[in-house]
Amino acid sequence: MNIDFKKYGFPDGKRYNSFVGYFKRRYGERLQKIVLDAGFTCPNRDGKVGRGGCTYCDNAAFHPSYSTSGKSLHQQLDEGIEFHKVRYRTTEHYLAYFQSFSNTYAPLDRLRELYEEALSHPSVVGLVIGTRPDCVDEEKLDYLSDLAQGRVLSGWTRTLVGEPERNAPIIIVEYGVESCYDQTLQRINRGHDFETARRAIEMTAKRGLDVGVHFILGLPGETRQMMLDSCSLINALPIRSVKFHQLQIVKGTRMEQEYSECPEDFERFALDEYLDFFVDMLERLRPTLSIERFVGEVPPRFVNETPWGLIRNVELIRLLEQRLESRQTWQGRLYIKEGM
Numbered sequence: 001m002n003i004d005f006k007k008y009g010f011p012d013g014k015r016y017n018s019f020v021g022y023f024k025r026r027y028g029e030r031l032q033k034i035v036l037d038a039g040f041t042c043p044n045r046d047g048k049v050g051r052g053g054c055t056y057c058d059n060a061a062f063h064p065s066y067s068t069s070g071k072s073l074h075q076q077l078d079e080g081i082e083f084h085k086v087r088y089r090t091t092e093h094y095l096a097y098f099q100s101f102s103n104t105y106a107p108l109d110r111l112r113e114l115y116e117e118a119l120s121h122p123s124v125v126g127l128v129i130g131t132r133p134d135c136v137d138e139e140k141l142d143y144l145s146d147l148a149q150g151r152v153l154s155g156w157t158r159t160l161v162g163e164p165e166r167n168a169p170i171i172i173v174e175y176g177v178e179s180c181y182d183q184t185l186q187r188i189n190r191g192h193d194f195e196t197a198r199r200a201i202e203m204t205a206k207r208g209l210d211v212g213v214h215f216i217l218g219l220p221g222e223t224r225q226m227m228l229d230s231c232s233l234i235n236a237l238p239i240r241s242v243k244f245h246q247l248q249i250v251k252g253t254r255m256e257q258e259y260s261e262c263p264e265d266f267e268r269f270a271l272d273e274y275l276d277f278f279v280d281m282l283e284r285l286r287p288t289l290s291i292e293r294f295v296g297e298v299p300p301r302f303v304n305e306t307p308w309g310l311i312r313n314v315e316l317i318r319l320l321e322q323r324l325e326s327r328q329t330w331q332g333r334l335y336i337k338e339g340m
Contacts, residue, residue, distance in 0.1 A: 005330060008287040015324040016282055016331035019241050019292035028162025031170075032088055033097035033128055034080035038114050039069040040101040043134065044191035054178075055188045055254040056216070056247065058302060067100065073114065077121045093160060095170065096121070097128040104131040104140055111140065116153065119169050125158045126170025128212075133175050133200035134192040144171050145207035173204050174212040174243075180230040184219050188255070198237065205238035212292060213239050217277075218247035220258060220265040224277060227267075231284035235335065242289055244281070245296030246274055248303055256304075271308045275323045282324070287332030294320060 005014065011021030023031045044050035066079035073096070081094060096118035104111060115127055129144070146152050150168030158166045177197045179185055185193055197213075204211050215234070217227055234242060246269060249259050259266055269277060278294050285291075295316050300306050324330060 003330070008330070008332060010287070010331070015321065015329070017287055017290050019290040022241070022290045026162065027160045027170075029093065029160060030088065030091050031093055031095050031125065032084050032091045033095045034077050034084070034124075035067040035097050035099045036073055036076050036080075036118065037067045037069040037100040038073065038098055038103060040098075040103050040105050042102045042132065043105060044189060045101075049134065049191035050189055052189060052254065054190055055258065056219075056250065058250045058253055069100070073118050074121055077118065077124065081123060092123070093125045093158065094121075094123050095126045095128050095172070096124050097130070099128075099130045102132045102135045103129050105135040108140055108143060112143065115147070119153065119156065124169075125160060125166065126172070128172045128174055130174045130176065130214075132192065133177065133197040136173075136200050136204070138203070141203055141207055141209070144173065144204075144209055147171055148209060170210075172210045172212055172241075174214065175200060175204075176214045178214065178216050179219055179222065180215075180233045181222065181226065184222055187221055188219060194233075201237050201239060210241075211237075211239045212241040212243065213237065214243045214245070216245050216247050217281075218267045218269065220255070220262070222267065224267055227277075228280060228284060231281055231335075235284075235286045235289070240290055241292045242285075243293040244278070244291075245293065248296060248298045250298060250302050251304055268307075271311070271319075275319055278320065279323050279327060279329060282331040283329055283334040285331055286335050287330075289331075291331070 006012070008017070009025075010017050011024070014021065020030065023029075042053060045053045066083055067076055071079075077094070077096060084091065084094075098114070098118075115129075118124055118127060143152070148168055148171040150156075153169070156167065156169065158169075160166055175197060177194070178188065178190060180194050182193045201211055201213065213234070215230075247266070249256050274295075282291070293313075295313060297313055300310065
């Protein structure tokens with residue numbers, strides 16, 4: 001089958017729209033994220049909307065060792081750059097990734113201080129701000145829009161391959177949505193519904209900001225068909241990128257207890273099953289949507305079992321690409337055919 005996948009905007013040799021490829025096309029080079037812990041919490045932890053956090057969450061399982069709130073942001077950035085240079089030796093510019101907990105859950109003055117401190121690092125060209133859809137408002141989004149349009153940091157400049165005179169930082173807002181189904185969100189103690197996520201995403205995109213979202217595949221009570229059906233809802237969101245992670249049962253979480261009591265409520269995937277299932281999802285996702293991740297990696301010490309072994313993300317990507325080729329399919333094949 002001879003199909004020119006470049007017409008869909010896919011990178012060379014790809015049958016799907018990779019987020020790394022999007023960065024290279026737009027900015028002329030690879031941009032690596034450096035994970036930061038700025039000491040935030042979440043409203044479903046401190047009692048504003050709930051206690052205990054999401055039932056699946058142990059935040060220590062999801063960020064690297066250099067990222068701890070006891071260090072200054074510049075120290076975390078310096079150590080993160082050294083950490084990533086081992087693998088990405090030619091990378092010159094970085095995005096400060098405010099990942100741990102809800103990184104807009106503070107007064108605007110505090111957010112300004114933290115964001116602008118990170119942007120003062122000479123190797124940082126932008127921010128990725130991970131947060132919850134119930135932790136933004138018009139004032140915070142207006143500030144981020146002003147930041148992205150160069151109306152905040154006078155004299156701030158960076159030189160990228162594709163944009164030699166960038167006078168404003170790259171700003172990406174990444175929302176943890178996790179599921180399109182309200183019954184699931186309630187069950188995992190998320191503290192917001194899907195409509196809250198939709199409103200926050202629309203408010204953000206309306207200001208010209210890039211929006212990414214995060215979903216977990218395999219949450220309790222969701223069937224494989226429900227997950228596939230959610231593609232139409234995801235396609236309708238004004239987002240640029242999406243992350244998918246398979247559910248991993250982290251030790252010590254409330255979800256570990258729930259899984260031990262009701263394992264039949266969970267869709268668990270063997271590796272081959274997950275690859276085929278995710279290809280099914282890719283076929284239904286619009287081709288303009290950049291896929292940032294399709295799997296998650298939790299260090300083995302945080303889980304009771306590693307059913308896929310210790311396979312790394314780069315190998316999983318290779319297996320996904322092989323599966324797409326062997327099935328002679330691509331991202332958006334059914335989206336185009338059915339006009340979803």
